[in-house]
Amino acid sequence: MTKLMTEDEAVATLESGMTLGIGGWGSRRKPMSLVRALLRSDITDLTVVTYGGPDVGLLAAAGKIRKLVYGFVTLDSIALEPHFRAARQRGTIPELVEYDEGMLQWGLYAGSLRLPFLPTRAGLGSGVMDVNPNLRTVTSPYADGEELLAVPAVRLDAAFVHMNRADARGNAQFLGPDIYFDDLYLGACETGRRFVSCERVVPTKNLLDEGTFHTLRINRAMVDGVIESPNGAHFTSCEPDYDRDEGFQTEYATAARDPEIWESFVGKYLSGSEADYQEAVNAR
Amino acid sequence: MPADTDGRANAERMANTVAVACAEAFRGDGEIFGSGMGTLPMLGARLARATFEPDLMVSDGVAFYVDGDLPIGGTDMVVEGWIPFRSVFDTLWGGRRHVMMGASQIDRYGNTNISNIGEWKKPKAQLLGVRGGPGNTINHAVSFFIPRHTSRVFVEGVDMASGIGYDRAATLSEWVQENHCIPRVITNLAVLDFDTSDNRMRLQSVHPGVSVEEVADNTGFALVIPDDVPTSRVATQEELVMLDHLDPQGQRYREVPDA
Numbered sequence: 001m002t003k004l005m006t007e008d009e010a011v012a013t014l015e016s017g018m019t020l021g022i023g024g025w026g027s028r029r030k031p032m033s034l035v036r037a038l039l040r041s042d043i044t045d046l047t048v049v050t051y052g053g054p055d056v057g058l059l060a061a062a063g064k065i066r067k068l069v070y071g072f073v074t075l076d077s078i079a080l081e082p083h084f085r086a087a088r089q090r091g092t093i094p095e096l097v098e099y100d101e102g103m104l105q106w107g108l109y110a111g112s113l114r115l116p117f118l119p120t121r122a123g124l125g126s127g128v129m130d131v132n133p134n135l136r137t138v139t140s141p142y143a144d145g146e147e148l149l150a151v152p153a154v155r156l157d158a159a160f161v162h163m164n165r166a167d168a169r170g171n172a173q174f175l176g177p178d179i180y181f182d183d184l185y186l187g188a189c190e191t192g193r194r195f196v197s198c199e200r201v202v203p204t205k206n207l208l209d210e211g212t213f214h215t216l217r218i219n220r221a222m223v224d225g226v227i228e229s230p231n232g233a234h235f236t237s238c239e240p241d242y243d244r245d246e247g248f249q250t251e252y253a254t255a256a257r258d259p260e261i262w263e264s265f266v267g268k269y270l271s272g273s274e275a276d277y278q279e280a281v282n283a284r
Numbered sequence: 285m286p287a288d289t290d291g292r293a294n295a296e297r298m299a300n301t302v303a304v305a306c307a308e309a310f311r312g313d314g315e316i317f318g319s320g321m322g323t324l325p326m327l328g329a330r331l332a333r334a335t336f337e338p339d340l341m342v343s344d345g346v347a348f349y350v351d352g353d354l355p356i357g358g359t360d361m362v363v364e365g366w367i368p369f370r371s372v373f374d375t376l377w378g379g380r381r382h383v384m385m386g387a388s389q390i391d392r393y394g395n396t397n398i399s400n401i402g403e404w405k406k407p408k409a410q411l412l413g414v415r416g417g418p419g420n421t422i423n424h425a426v427s428f429f430i431p432r433h434t435s436r437v438f439v440e441g442v443d444m445a446s447g448i449g450y451d452r453a454a455t456l457s458e459w460v461q462e463n464h465c466i467p468r469v470i471t472n473l474a475v476l477d478f479d480t481s482d483n484r485m486r487l488q489s490v491h492p493g494v495s496v497e498e499v500a501d502n503t504g505f506a507l508v509i510p511d512d513v514p515t516s517r518v519a520t521q522e523e524l525v526m527l528d529h530l531d532p533q534g535q536r537y538r539e540v541p542d543a
Contacts (some may be wrong), residue, residue: 025369052413072413080411088410098399099337100418102373121460122377122419125452127397127445131404146457177347178368 002168003226007037007274010195010225014038014158017066019047021108021154021189023161023182025237026076027053027244031162031197033232033274035059040273047095049154051104051180053236054249057083058270060093061128067095069154071104075249082256100128103151105181110153112187117150124149124278158193159185162233163218164241165207166198170223173207173215177237187224197227199241231278248281298472298543299324299536300519301491302429303527305475307331308517309427309468310382315339317349317367317381323535325384325429327527328355328470334526343367356531376416379463382425384470385417389442390428392485392505393449394466394478396421397442404444409436417446422453431539433471435504450483472540474499475516480508489516493543 005155011034014020024030035055045066048059052073059065061083073084087093099107110118119138129135138150161182166172168249174182186194196218202209207216235252237244255265269280294300308326310318318333318340320326325343334353341364344350349365367375375381378413387396388411398417402408420426426447430437445452453464468488469476475488486508489501496513519527527536 020437070413072415073410085410091406098404100414101369101416102377102419105370105373120377120419121422124418124422124460125406125445125448125456126414127399127442128414128418132446144459146459173442177366180369241290261343 003170003224004168004201005225005227007033007197007227007229008040010034010227011037011041011043013193014041014043017045018157019049019155021156021159021185022050022055023159023180023185024053024055025051025178025180026072026074027236027249028076029162029238030055030236031160031181031195031232032234032236033161033229034160034162034195034197034227036270036274036277038064039270049108049156050103052081052099054081054252057069057081060084060087061094061256061262065093067097068088068093069097069098069099069104069107071101075253077244077246078249078253082253086256090218095246096127098131099123100126103128103149104185107154108181108184108188110151111155112184115153117152119148119150123146123151128194132269147279154188156185156189158195159189160195160197161185162229162238163196163198164238165200165202166196166226167204167207167212168201168226169204170196170218170220170226171204171207171216172196172198172218172223173211174217175211175215175241179217182219183217186218192224194223195225195227196223197229197232199230199232199238201226201228229274231281234278234281245281248284288528294524295518296492297400297537298491299540300524300527302470302472303331303523303536304519304523305329305468305516306384306429307335309384309470310337310340313337313340313382315341317341317343317375319343319381319383319385321385322358322429323531323539324431325530326430327536328384330354330530331523333439334530335523341365353526353529355529356535357533373403373419376423378418379424381400382427382467383420384427384429385420387428387430387447389439389514390430390469391442392507393451394447394469394485395445395449395452396428396447397443397444399444401443407443414444414446418448421447422456422460422464424463425467427466427468428468430469430471433499433502434472435502438503438505438508440505450478456494473502476507480503486510487513489514491516492518523537
């Protein structure tokens with residue numbers, strides 16, 4: 001019944017070429033320990049779907065992204081993600097699907113409802129239509145006859161999200177101000193590779209100790225694996241457990257702008273296990 | 285009188301004129317979400333709410349509607365509602381929002397770009413991505429704040445239309461044409477709008493000390509310039525006091541330095 005596992009065990013179920021959805025938003029509550037496990041693996045050629053932050057930057061810098069589906073990539077307090085910028089300006093991500101933020105939600109929602117598409121106006125007439133020639137419109141079958149954008153469903157082979165608390169069976173809880181769209185990534189994902197990392201695994205009877213029932217938006221039918229990962233969202237924010245580590249993010253962004261400094265950053269933080277990473281972070 | 289001297293001096297500072305212009309963009313909006321991206325747009329919405337637009341709803345910039353006159357960056361807030369991103373999307377698709385955001389490029393019809401400079405396939409400079417621009421501009425009023433008015437920003441054509449302007453909206457449904465609206469473009473030099481017969485950008489007012497020629501010279505396309513261009517209104521004494529309360533650290537002076 002327990003779904004407890006490690007990041008490396010979760011990543012071992014993935015294969016190159018898969019479509020991966022990553023929860024969080026910008027530099028907020030990103031499943032960074034799972035992303036770091038992915039960096040340690042041989043998996044590559046991924047299609048990554050996300051409201052992008054340093055997850056995209058790290059995976060792009062490691063050359064693991066073949067296709068990116070995104071509305072933005074940002075570090076929030078640092079507006080532009082340096083690795084993403086470099087990858088775009090060098091043209092190293094072969095395929096790009098740039099959507100309006102709401103379109104991305106609609107694609108994931110359609111995927112989670114097993115619908116082929118959902119209609120919206122968001123995106124019509126904009127550059128999104130110019131750069132995504134495969135997008136199609138639908139005409140309302142009712143009296144208004146309005147032409148709407150049909151956002152195609154996004155289906156995922158694997159999903160990573162990071163929560164504040166979870167039980168061993170996969171009931172998971174967000175305690176911060178926003179769940180973002182984390183439930184939709186799990187909903188849009190094939191059964192078998194829906195992974196939730198969390199700050200702390202608690203007994204089911206303790207799930208309401210720190211938050212009301214409104215915070216239990218992810219239930220165990222949506223989850224295949226639970227990874228206990230304290231500080232697992234580092235250096236992104238994970239309110240109320242911790243804020244973004246702005247000092248570390250600045251170190252990351254500075255290093256990302258210079259290949260030589262980046263090499264030493266990787267050596268210092270990203271060349272060992274998750275425990276090594278956390279130790280190196282603490283030793284600063 | 286020292287107080288008057290200070291008041292006059294502060295009223296003449298450009299950042300305060302710009303803050304008032306940003307607030308004026310929200311005049312008449314009523315009970316909707318007045319959303320500002322960045323210091324001066326946020327300050328504008330909060331100033332409007334604190335003075336002439338008391339029903340306007342403003343957020344902390346994270347996930348909460350806040351009551352009272354919360355200073356920028358303030359954390360001692362009275363929460364009056366919850367507005368996580370999913371509710372933001374619901375609210376904006378429902379039309380009960382006026383956002384003021386930035387743009388790295390804007391053209392004569394109000395097409396805007398925050399995504400990339402140069403060719404999209406392999407840009408010269410990657411910026412944020414389109415973010416919520418397409419959905420915002422097609423669903424509700426979107427004003428823009430440009431802290432440095434130059435011909436690099438005010439361009440003949442945008443490299444990527446992250447926000448749709450009037451010419452693009454005109455090719456879409458009647459519904460879109462009724463709901464698409466760019467009330468104002470506010471810069472460090474002037475206030476602009478699209479109140480022309482063909483929705484081309486018009487110079488509405490110039491800030492004190494700025495000439496019409498200076499605005500035209502820093503705009504990369506021909507603006508519609510009326511015969512008489514008024515001067516933007518400066519902050520009242522009451523507004524200056526409120527601005528100091530809402531922005532005690534004077535962040536607005538860094539975003540829009542004095543000429």
